[in-house]
Amino acid sequence: MKLVEELEEKIRKSAQLILDAKVVVAFTGAGISTESGLKDFRGDYGLWKKFDPYYYANYRVFLERPKLYWTMVKEERYGRDKKVEPNPAHLALAELEVMNRLDCIITQNVDGLHQIAGNKKVIEIHGSSRTSHCMKCKREFSYGEIAAKLELDEITPTCNDCRGVLKSDTVLFGEPLPVEPFNEALWWAESADLMLVIGSSLTVFPAAELPKRVIQRGKKAILINLTETPFDADFDLIFYEKAGKILPFFVKEVRKEIGHTKEQL
Ligand SMILES: [Zn+2]
Secondary structure, three states: OOHHHHHHHHHHHHHHHHHHOOOEEEEEOHHHHHOOOOOOOOOOOHHHHHOOHHHHOEHHHHHHOHHHHHHHHHHHHHHOOOOOOOOHHHHHHHHHHHOOOOOEEEEOOOOOHHHHHOOOOEEEOOEEEEEEEEOOOOOEEEHHHHHHHHHOOOOOOEOOOOOOEEEEEEOOEOOOOOHHHHHHHHHHHHHOOEEEEEOOOOOOOOOOHHHHHHHHOOOEEEEEOOOOOOOHHHOOEEEOOOHHHHHHHHHHHHHHHHHHHHHHO
């Protein structure tokens, strides 16, 4: 078989798995957002060489010197080439949800791009960079409020009410995961008949436990990732491709089938 035909065949099989499953869950990682211009800090990127995230985004370091974290955030923000927006991979997942072929997204990302793309059911197991909280009085601040503070050269943003230090709701290295989202994600991993693993190398735990649970239960799993993962032998179908290239084809195939069914009725 030619390469293109092989790929088409795999896309058809994937669409069939999506159509056959009762509960479909997507599990996404940094790889889905790099196509939107967000840099994966595991990749080779200048900023992360200057600011080692394992140090600058470390929970213990933050508690001692929050200024370091916020300096990194500010530089990252101004270092971007353009506005970060959902890419075709995010939009395809949003479309699958609209077609009732995707029940939930579990994401390791903190960028909020799934919600911007239109997905309603998104579980952020590593928190969110869109909000911050005062560490003293727990008041919430939006990303816009934080950006304004950074703009005003407030190097460590503080609370308007009590001057407490603000912490992004992003889970930092060494910080415990928020319990509720992870438990909810676990529930979905126990319920899924099919998991689409997208843009994750499955090396971060306990996040990687979630696809593992689906596989261990003998359910179906599809991987779309540029590189190999430790669980590749267990996936039903694997695409070492960009998600933005593959997922729109899944949507196209699924729509074709749903269309057929409607005509038959
Ligand atoms: Zn406060």
